[in-house]
Each structure stands twice: as structure tokens, then as C-alpha cells.
Amino acid sequence: MDELFGRDEERGRLQSLLKRGRTGMSGAIVLCGAPGVGKSALLDHVQAVAEGSHQILRFDAVDSEAELGYAALHHLLAPHLFRLPGLPLPQRNALGRIFGLQDHSAPPDRLLVGVAALGLLTAAAAEQPLLCLVDDAQWLDEESAVALGFVARRMYAESLTMIFAVREGIESAPTLRGLPSLPVDPLPARHATQLLEAVVDGALDTEVRDRIVSATTGNPLALIEAVRELSPAQLSGVSPLPDPVPLGQAIEKLYVRETLTLPAGARALLLAAAADPTGDPNVLWRAGALLDYDADAAAPAEEQNLLTIRDRVTFRHPLIRAAVYHAAPTALRVRTHAVLADVAGDLGNTDLRAWHLASAATRPDDAVAMELEAAAHRTLSRGGWAAASTLLARSAALTTDLPSRAHRLLSAAEASVVAGAPGRGQPLLDAAAAYQADQHHNGQVQRVQARIHRLAGDTGAAAGALLSAARQLAPIDIRMARDILVEAVVQAQIGGSLAPAASTRRAMAQLIRDLPLPPAMDRTPGDALLDADATLHIEGIAAAAVQLHRAIDEVRQAPATAPELFQWLAAACAHATLLGDDTALNTLAWRMEKEARTQGAAIPLALALSHTAVSELVAGRIREAEILFDKRSAWEEARGNEDHIGALLIAAWRGQYTTAQELDEIVTQQAARNGQGYQLVFRDYARSVVSLSQGRYAEALGGLEGCLTESSQLKFAICDMVEAAVRCGRQTQALSIRDYLQDLAKLTPVPALLGDLARADALVLEDDASAEPLYLEAIQHHENTRGPGRRARSHHLYGEWLRRGRRTKEARHHLRSARDLFTQMGAAGYALRAAMELSAAGSSSEPRQHTPATDSENHLTTQESRVARLAADGATNAEIAAQLFLSVHTVDYHLRKVFKKLGVHSRRELQENRKYIGS
Structure with a gap:
């Protein structure tokens, strides 16, 4: 039946999405409603309307496939795999791995898989608008759900429309939260009556009609199935209606009763179809030889419209599948799965064979458990972390040996955590933790617990669990214990002042000292980092400096293949920052960024972007820093977070x-x-x-007081603290801060710190003529630093000193240099301060652009500004898309909007108008 009753509003919204797709834009929506309320009918309607104008991809999820990693993505993307060569290499590799087209040595990052799926679908939509329909999305496998949710959030101008249908509310499909939703409610009585009259072929008594409409409460499926169950005599009022009228939860029983009227062969075929998650007719026919049915057995089931066998095996409604499967006796289900396992083995699908064997197992079976574990490891290599967790949990349940069972539970918990499902991983981890006879196992439990805390946003608890893991492992595996300590150090750096007492930096340092590396064991850069960190927090930076520099050098030379490389680089970046070594920080951060992109590692990439951005900002390369921060923010947004x-x-x-x-x-x-x-x-x-x-020195001094701690990440701002103290008239404090800076510059004699020290010396001596050569020395040192930031500040403060000494001509030269450098940097606040000083020095040629830009001056959206900055920096549309996790078409759309808003016609003009895009 093609007609929909009472769905004008729903059809209107869905058709407007289709129209948006035909005009080059994209849109996504989630239909939410109870089983049988009409979600599938709306998808069918949209599909029929879109025929001819859209390419159509449809996937009807089933609960049995929820355990097969990337099952839905395989189905949806398989027709477009020929487009893989057009994707950037990291994305191409990610999809190649999950489709088994490339080496599985490194599981693909899920974020990259989502970006690649977006690229593939938008490439298809470029040829003809694309409509993607997913029914029963609450049964999507976890990996596909994450990827499709990512695509739905990041598309914008690709002629791509995505419509999902989920049972009940959006909470049943958490990966789709935040997308626009459309409730599909039961039909009002008037429209339910129209539907009932349409589905009844013969006479329909008015009283019977009203009773059925009332009893089914507007649920279309319940109404239609009630009509199927009633005889013409009951519908016409000749015979009484059953009481109660069959509906609601009884629908499954109706389906079961339908199957009981079928011949034995048809019932066996239906059960095999319900038990097989692939929907492959070839599997069905192969299984028939052992389950006592043949191709003719399908006819009665198809005649009753219970299922259809074409390219795929599909049931009329998912409830039929569930009813057939759960109503079958256990012995029949076991036999069916055992046969399907043999068929899967004959077809070379070892993972599916293991899955069926597990479903056929009625008692612990170590052989089946081993097959499941092997299947889980193969699934992991393709990035199917959630699916692997399910396989490992089932493997554990079938394992008789207690240590092996605990190990598999732990692996299942870890896989769930990597899949981003700590709520599912915690019970598995709790079960694994019950086995306490193995100290190595106990330590690994704590390590996984730390990752669960991290996902929950509890940085302090994560660090504490890592320390506990290191203590547990140290007596039996000091190498692993110290590797975990490097991870803990990085976590503690993130926690900073908010870390609980048990996981402060000093507590961590003491544990490092308590767990030394045995003399006979090979040292790694991680060991050098740990020993340096311990010395830093117990004895101070002066005692630790040589160790810190040596550790940083070792990390620089570490091979890209080192398993702990990203942890080492993260720790080394933090150490370079607290040493004030801007050169080392820049080198390490950019290496981390390069390796993360090469290896497709999303989380290390986020850390790298933070460090590179800070490095560029401190250098005064504000435009470059802003672009890097943009990329970091885009990464967080792609994961559903904010930064x-x-x-x-x-x-x-x-x-x-x-x-x-x-x-x-x-x-x-x-x-x-x-x-x-x-x-x-x-x-x-x-x-x-x-x-x-703004010249508010007391406030600046108060905010910078944390610069003087040994582990401060703001060593580059100590000179600013000297300036603030001097301007507040706190000479004694200024001298003390200057002495601290002198000690730091001795430990790290790089041009940046040497210039800062010279400037600080000049500031504390500013009433003395001897300050002048120190200002000039600061400028000279800062000429040799990366970026204009420090140089601009030194020219600025020297110019102010000259003006106060009434040497206005010389002052104008340095203040003008400072103003111009600040302007080129985009540092509008400092540019205005320098311009005001320049005016006070008698300059009458004041360019107007030094006024700080208003926050909404250019009227570009956040995304438009990000795209514009990268385009002005010379990035191609494809490069911008990869860096902001967007499609090329969305980038092109935003760029056209930018050109129109700014009145420019080329990238060259965009570069010339950087001031309007914050660059």
C-alpha cells in the first residue's frame, strides 16, 4: 500500500531535505518512534519520491549484525569503493584496512574512517544527489554508527541527504545524538480510520472499525496486523471480535502463529534466514541441504509476505525475524547455527563461523572460545573494536580455564574502551578484576581503568590508576611499569594544579625514583624522560636541566617505529616548554604532528596541534597559531566535544x-x-x-605569578612578569624574578631566553644609562629567534624607555618598528599600545588599522573564518577539507561565501585581506 495517511508534516520535512539535496546542500534527520508506528513506511515513501533524482543507498539494520564490525559501512560503501584512489592517502588506507584491501598491521583510527566515509559519499554525490537511508539504526554495529554519525554531522554542501530511523527516542542510538530529529507519533483516530478502511477489502462494520482503531491506539502496524488476524466475518460484524483485539506486544505472537501454518521446510528456511546475519541467499541455499529444505520451501513464506528472497534476504518487518528466531526451540536454534557455521567455514568466512559456533554452544567450550578469540583479533586489525569486544566477552563466557577467562574479559574491556564505550567496558573490567591471582593481570586492569577514567573526563583518577598499574607491574615487568609511568607523566601534565594529592607531580616523581630501571636493562628515551622528571620535581630545575636536555635529544633521535613514540614526544614537548627551549619545543611538536598524520593517529595529532599552536603563538606567529588551533578545535568538534x-x-x-x-x-x-x-x-x-x-600591570603581575614554579609551562612569560613588577613599583620582586630568569637562561642558553634576560636586566635598571646596551642586546638576541613576537616587545619597551628619556626621534624609530611588527602579527592590542606611545613621541602619521578589531567585524561564521585562514595560507580545498574534517564540496561552498562577504575574487585577494579573517 503506497498511500500514507496523516503524515503531511513528516512528508513535508523529508521532502524539503530532498529538495535541499537537489540544490547542492546536505541534511540529516533522525525519525524516532515506537515499533510499528510508521518509520519504515516514511523511508519507503522518501525512497519512492527520490527515485530518478537521487542515487539511493539503503541499509535496514538487524540486531544480529550489531556484533559485526563495520557491517553497515561495508554494505553502504561497497558500491563506491572504486572511488578510493581519489581520497587522501591516510583516508584511503583507513578504508582499505576495514575492507580487507590492505595490510591489517595497524588498526585504522575511527575518526579517519569517518572522514574517509564522508569523502567517498560526497564524491558519489558530486555526480548525482545521494540519499542514504538507514532503518532500525539502533541496531547498527558500533563502528558503522560512529562513522555514519560523523558523516551526518560534518556534511554541509555536498548534495547528500541522510535519514535514520530509530526505535523510540534518540537515546537508543547515542552516536546520532545532536542531529535534528523528527518524532513519528501514532496516527490520530481520523487518519487511523482512513488507514483501516484502506486495508480492508470487504465489508467493515462501523462499530468493529472503531473498536480496532481504539484498541491499536493509532499504531499502523498493530492496526494492519490486527486486520490480517481477523476474519471477514469478524470485520463485517457477523462474528464477534476476540477480546482483547490482537495488538501491541501480541504482534510477535501473531507472526509466530503465521509461521505455524507453514510446511516444515518453510519454517526451517525462515529460522535459517533469521539466524544468518549476512542476508546472503547463497548461505540460505547451502544451509538447506543440511536443514531439510530446498528452494521450493521459500514459496509459502513469500506468499504470506513473511520474507522476500532476491539479491538479499529481507523480512517484511524486523519483528517477524525476531519472532521466528526466539519462538524456535533451543535445540533447533543450536542445530541451525551449527549448520550455518559449517557453511561459513566452507565459504572461507572464519569470523562468521566462530560467531555461529558461539551461538550454537550450550556449555563452555574451549575450542570455540579459541576460535572466537582469533576472530576478535582479526576484527581488531580492521578497527572493529566494539565487535571485537563482543567476541572476546563471548569467548570468555565459553572458557573453562580461569586465567584465560580473566585475560579475555580484560581484552574485551580494553576493546570497548578503545571503541569509546566505557560504560560497556566497565562491567567487563570489573569481572576481569575479580581474578586477582596474577599480578601482571592486576596491573593491566588498572591501566585499562585509567583509560576509562580518561574517557569520563576524570584526569586525576586516570593518573592515579596509572600509578597503581605501575606499582602492580614493577616487581614482575619493570619495563612495562616504566612505560606506564611515561603515560602517567603526560596525564599529570594535563591535570596540572587540579591533580589530586595522590597523583601530584611530586608523588609521581617519588614513585619513579622508587622504580628504577635495572642496570642490565636497555634504556629507552622514556627512561631518560622519567629520570629527568623525577629530578625536576624532587631536586629542582637546576639539578634536572642536563637530564632534561639529554632526554629531549634522545626523543628527537627516536625512530618512528617506536611503540611509545607519541608518549615520549608528548612528555618531551612539555619538558622543552618548562625549560623555555622554544626551538626544541617547535622541533618536537612538528615531528609529533608529522608522525601522527603519517600513522593516522588522531589523539596524538590533537596533542601535537596543541603544542605546535602554542609554539607558534609564543613566537608571535599568531596567524599560524590560529590555523593550528582551528585544526585542533575541528578535531574536537568531529569527536562531539568542544575546545x-x-x-x-x-x-x-x-x-x-x-x-x-x-x-x-x-x-x-x-x-x-x-x-x-x-x-x-x-x-x-x-x-x-x-x-x-592595556597597561594594567598589577593585574598582569597577579596572573603571572605561577610562572616561577619549576614545572610552569609559561617560562616564556617571565620577562613579562619583570615588566609588570617594575611598572607597579615592586622593585624587590622584579629583581627576584630577574634572578630566576637568569638562572633559567644559564640552563637553557637559547637566543629567546638570553634576549628575555637582557630585556629584564634593562627593565630593572631603567633609571640608569646602562639599561640602553641591554635593550639593544635584547633586540639583537631576539633577531635570532623564530617569529617576530619577542623582537616586537623588545623594540616596544626600548622605545618607551627612549621616550621617557626625551629622546623622541630615536623612540619613534623603535616604537614604529614595534607597531609595524605587532600589526603584521595581528596583535592589535599591543599595536594600539605602541601606536599610543608613538603618538606621545610626536608621530603624526598614525595608520588607523592598529585599533583592535571588533569581534564580529567581518561577519564570517566560525567555519568560514577557519576555511578562509587556511585558504589565505595557501592550502588547497582538498588540504583544507582533510585538516578541518570536512568534505571538499563544503570547503568550496564556504570559500565562495567568504569571497562574497569580503568582496574578493581570488585567493591572492584573500591573502591581501587577511586582516578581515583574523590573520
Whole structure:
């Protein structure tokens, strides 16, 4: 029956999505409603309307496939795999791995799989608008659900329309949360009556009609199935209706009764079809030879419209499949799965064979458990973490040996955590933790527990669990224990001042000292990092400096193949920052970024982007830093999170004070919520930038007081602290800070710190003529640093000193240099301060562009600004798409909007108008 009753609003919204797709835009929506309420009918309607104008991909998920990793994505993307060569290499490799087209040595990152799926689907949509329909999305396998949810969130201008249908509310499909939703409610009585009259061929008594409509409460499936169950005499009122009228939960019983009227062969075929998750007719016919049915057995089932066998085996409704399967006696289900296991083995599908063997097992069976474990490892190599977790959990349930069972439970928990499902992983981990006879096992339990805490946003608890894991493992595996300690150090760096007492940096340092590496064991760069970190937090930075520099050098030389490379690089970046070694930080951070992109490692890439962005910002390369922060924010958004620290730092440097104040509050709340104290450090730095650029020295001094701690990440701002103290008249404090900076510069004699020290010396001697050569020395050193940031500040402060000494002509030269450098950087707040000083020095040629930009000056959206900055930086549309996790078509769309808003016609003109895009 093609007609839909009472669905005008729903059809209108869905057809508007199709129209949007035909005009080059994209859209996604989730239909939510009870079983049988009409979601599938709406998908059928949309599919019929789209025929001819759209390419159509449809996948009707079934609960049995929920355990098969990337099953839905295989079905949806298989017709378009010929487009793989057009994707960037990392994305091509990610999809190649899950489709078994490439080596499985490294599981693909799930974020990359989502980006690749977006690229493949949008490439198809470029030829003809594409409609993707997914029914019963609550039964999607976890990996496919994540990838499709990613695509639905990141598409914009690709002629791609995605419509999902889920049972009940959106909570049944958590990966789709946040997408627009459309409730599909039961039909009002008037429309239910129309439907009933349409499905009854013969006479329909008015009283009978009203009773059926009332009893089915507007559920179309219940109404239709009730009519199927009633005789013409009952419908016409000649015979009484049953009481109650069959509906609701009884629908499955109706389906069961339908199957009982079929011949034995047809019932056996239906059970095999219900038990087989592939929907492959070839499997059905092969199984028939052993289950006593042949091709003729399908006819009665098809005549009753219970299922259809064409290219795939499909049931009229998922409830039929469920009813057939669960109503069958256990012995029949076991026999059916055993036969299907043999068929899967004959077809070479060893993973599916293991799955069927597990479903056929009625008692523990170590042989089947081993096959399931092997299947799980093969699934892991394709990135199917959630599916592997299910296989391992089932393997554990079939295992008789207690240690093996505990090991498989632990592996299942770990796979769930990597899949981003800590709620599913925690019970598995709790079960694994019950086995305490193996100390190595206990330590690994704590390591996985740390990852669950990290996913929950509890940074302190994560660090504490890592320390516990190291203590457990140390007596039996010191190598692994110390590797875990490197992970704990990185976690502690993130926690910063918000870390609980048990996992402070000093507590961690003491544990490192308590777990030394045996003399006979080979040392790694991680060991060098640990020993340096322990010395730093127990004896101080002076005692640790040589070790820290040596550890950083060892990490620089570490091979890309080292398993712990990303942890080493993350720890080394933090150590370079607290040493004030801007050159080492830049080298390490960019290597981390390169290796993360090469290996398709998303989380290390996010860490790398944070470090590279800070490195560029400190150098005064604000435009470059903003682009890197953009990429980091895009990464977080692609994962469904938010990141504002970069935007706060950029707003502070650009003199966008209203925006900075708003972001300050957001960052403060997020840091407290996630236990990420490092964000508070950079929040305080942003505050100091705002205060210094406005000449509010007391506030700047208060915000920078944390610079002097041994583990401070703001060593580059110590000179600013000297300036603030001097301007507040706190000479004794200024001298003390200057002495600290002198000690640091001796430990790390790089041009940046040597120039900072010279400038600090000049500041504390500013009433003395001897300050002048020190200012000139600072400028000379800062000429040899990366970027213009320090050089601009040294010219600025020297110019101010000259003006106060009434040497206005010389002052104008240096203030003009500072103003121009600040302007080129985009540091509007400092540019305005320099311009005001220049005016006070008698300059009358004041360019107007030094006024801090208003926060909404260009009227570009956040995404348009990101695209524009990358385009102005010379990136191609494909490169922008890869870096912002968008499609090329969306990038092109945003870029056309940018050109129109800014009144430019080329990328060259865009580069010339960088001031309007925050660059």
C-alpha cells in the first residue's frame, strides 16, 4: 500500500531535505518512534519520491549484525569503493584496512574512517544527489554508527541527504545524538480510520472499525496486523471480535502463529534466514541441504509476505525475524547455527563461523572460545573494536580455564574502551578484576581503568590508576611499569594544579625514583624522560636541566617505529616548554604532528596541534597559531566535544577583549569539569596578555605569578612578569624574578631566553644609562629567534624607555618598528599600545588599522573564518577539507561565501585581506 495517511508534516520535512539535496546542500534527520508506528513506511515513501533524482543507498539494520564490525559501512560503501584512489592517502588506507584491501598491521583510527566515509559519499554525490537511508539504526554495529554519525554531522554542501530511523527516542542510538530529529507519533483516530478502511477489502462494520482503531491506539502496524488476524466475518460484524483485539506486544505472537501454518521446510528456511546475519541467499541455499529444505520451501513464506528472497534476504518487518528466531526451540536454534557455521567455514568466512559456533554452544567450550578469540583479533586489525569486544566477552563466557577467562574479559574491556564505550567496558573490567591471582593481570586492569577514567573526563583518577598499574607491574615487568609511568607523566601534565594529592607531580616523581630501571636493562628515551622528571620535581630545575636536555635529544633521535613514540614526544614537548627551549619545543611538536598524520593517529595529532599552536603563538606567529588551533578545535568538534583554549589565546593577542572575557569563563568551567589544570595555566596567560596590552600591570603581575614554579609551562612569560613588577613599583620582586630568569637562561642558553634576560636586566635598571646596551642586546638576541613576537616587545619597551628619556626621534624609530611588527602579527592590542606611545613621541602619521578589531567585524561564521585562514595560507580545498574534517564540496561552498562577504575574487585577494579573517 503506497498511500500514507496523516503524515503531511513528516512528508513535508523529508521532502524539503530532498529538495535541499537537489540544490547542492546536505541534511540529516533522525525519525524516532515506537515499533510499528510508521518509520519504515516514511523511508519507503522518501525512497519512492527520490527515485530518478537521487542515487539511493539503503541499509535496514538487524540486531544480529550489531556484533559485526563495520557491517553497515561495508554494505553502504561497497558500491563506491572504486572511488578510493581519489581520497587522501591516510583516508584511503583507513578504508582499505576495514575492507580487507590492505595490510591489517595497524588498526585504522575511527575518526579517519569517518572522514574517509564522508569523502567517498560526497564524491558519489558530486555526480548525482545521494540519499542514504538507514532503518532500525539502533541496531547498527558500533563502528558503522560512529562513522555514519560523523558523516551526518560534518556534511554541509555536498548534495547528500541522510535519514535514520530509530526505535523510540534518540537515546537508543547515542552516536546520532545532536542531529535534528523528527518524532513519528501514532496516527490520530481520523487518519487511523482512513488507514483501516484502506486495508480492508470487504465489508467493515462501523462499530468493529472503531473498536480496532481504539484498541491499536493509532499504531499502523498493530492496526494492519490486527486486520490480517481477523476474519471477514469478524470485520463485517457477523462474528464477534476476540477480546482483547490482537495488538501491541501480541504482534510477535501473531507472526509466530503465521509461521505455524507453514510446511516444515518453510519454517526451517525462515529460522535459517533469521539466524544468518549476512542476508546472503547463497548461505540460505547451502544451509538447506543440511536443514531439510530446498528452494521450493521459500514459496509459502513469500506468499504470506513473511520474507522476500532476491539479491538479499529481507523480512517484511524486523519483528517477524525476531519472532521466528526466539519462538524456535533451543535445540533447533543450536542445530541451525551449527549448520550455518559449517557453511561459513566452507565459504572461507572464519569470523562468521566462530560467531555461529558461539551461538550454537550450550556449555563452555574451549575450542570455540579459541576460535572466537582469533576472530576478535582479526576484527581488531580492521578497527572493529566494539565487535571485537563482543567476541572476546563471548569467548570468555565459553572458557573453562580461569586465567584465560580473566585475560579475555580484560581484552574485551580494553576493546570497548578503545571503541569509546566505557560504560560497556566497565562491567567487563570489573569481572576481569575479580581474578586477582596474577599480578601482571592486576596491573593491566588498572591501566585499562585509567583509560576509562580518561574517557569520563576524570584526569586525576586516570593518573592515579596509572600509578597503581605501575606499582602492580614493577616487581614482575619493570619495563612495562616504566612505560606506564611515561603515560602517567603526560596525564599529570594535563591535570596540572587540579591533580589530586595522590597523583601530584611530586608523588609521581617519588614513585619513579622508587622504580628504577635495572642496570642490565636497555634504556629507552622514556627512561631518560622519567629520570629527568623525577629530578625536576624532587631536586629542582637546576639539578634536572642536563637530564632534561639529554632526554629531549634522545626523543628527537627516536625512530618512528617506536611503540611509545607519541608518549615520549608528548612528555618531551612539555619538558622543552618548562625549560623555555622554544626551538626544541617547535622541533618536537612538528615531528609529533608529522608522525601522527603519517600513522593516522588522531589523539596524538590533537596533542601535537596543541603544542605546535602554542609554539607558534609564543613566537608571535599568531596567524599560524590560529590555523593550528582551528585544526585542533575541528578535531574536537568531529569527536562531539568542544575546545576553546586556543580561541581564548588568539582573542587575547588580537585585542578582542569582549570575546576573551566570554571565553575565559567557558575555559574555567571546562577545566574544572574535566580536571585539566593546564587549561587554567593558559587562561591565566591570556589574562596577562590582555592586561599588559592595556597597561594594567598589577593585574598582569597577579596572573603571572605561577610562572616561577619549576614545572610552569609559561617560562616564556617571565620577562613579562619583570615588566609588570617594575611598572607597579615592586622593585624587590622584579629583581627576584630577574634572578630566576637568569638562572633559567644559564640552563637553557637559547637566543629567546638570553634576549628575555637582557630585556629584564634593562627593565630593572631603567633609571640608569646602562639599561640602553641591554635593550639593544635584547633586540639583537631576539633577531635570532623564530617569529617576530619577542623582537616586537623588545623594540616596544626600548622605545618607551627612549621616550621617557626625551629622546623622541630615536623612540619613534623603535616604537614604529614595534607597531609595524605587532600589526603584521595581528596583535592589535599591543599595536594600539605602541601606536599610543608613538603618538606621545610626536608621530603624526598614525595608520588607523592598529585599533583592535571588533569581534564580529567581518561577519564570517566560525567555519568560514577557519576555511578562509587556511585558504589565505595557501592550502588547497582538498588540504583544507582533510585538516578541518570536512568534505571538499563544503570547503568550496564556504570559500565562495567568504569571497562574497569580503568582496574578493581570488585567493591572492584573500591573502591581501587577511586582516578581515583574523590573520
